Amino acid sequence: MNSRERHFLRVLRKLGSAEQEQVLAFADFLKSRQQPERAVAAPQEPKLLPAKDGETVVGAIKRLRESYAMLDAKVMLNDTSNLMSRHVMGGDTVETVIVELEKMFERHYQRYRGAPEDA
Structure with a gap:
């Protein structure tokens, strides 16, 4: 757990149950607004065609x-x-x-x- 997560838990524990529910609802709201991560496609490989005789x-x-x-x-x-x-x-x-x-x-x-x- 990193320092930000520890800080978040300390603050969350000091809140009452109603406020904790609000924090969780807001966190869920923020998560729902995130754009889904797009998978980065692997680069395509070239299909090298041979040169023709007398190619221009x-x-x-x-x-x-x-x-x-x-x-x-x-x-x-x-x-x-x-x-x-x-x-x-x-x-x-x-x-x-x-x-x-x-x-x-x-x-x-x-x-x-x-x-x-x-x-």
Whole structure:
């Protein structure tokens, strides 16, 4: 029993039976107002799909979104767009951009799992 519980019992014992009933009724009322604790679901595991021969950047994005279905695509939109632009406008090769996309999805998955960021 911790100090708060001991204090509560000392105070409760000094009250008359009617006041003790009121304290218990109030405690029950407070308990009834509490939100039920939600069980924290275990993070989903990705279902990594293999790359297809001759895969395009768009195809890789679709494959990775399906592989990492638990991730919010809106959160990754900026990163995904930047990599797509590097391929289309910057001239990065398909292979380079796909590798970077795979790393990016893995980073976002690690954040989803609550893993600490690398310093």
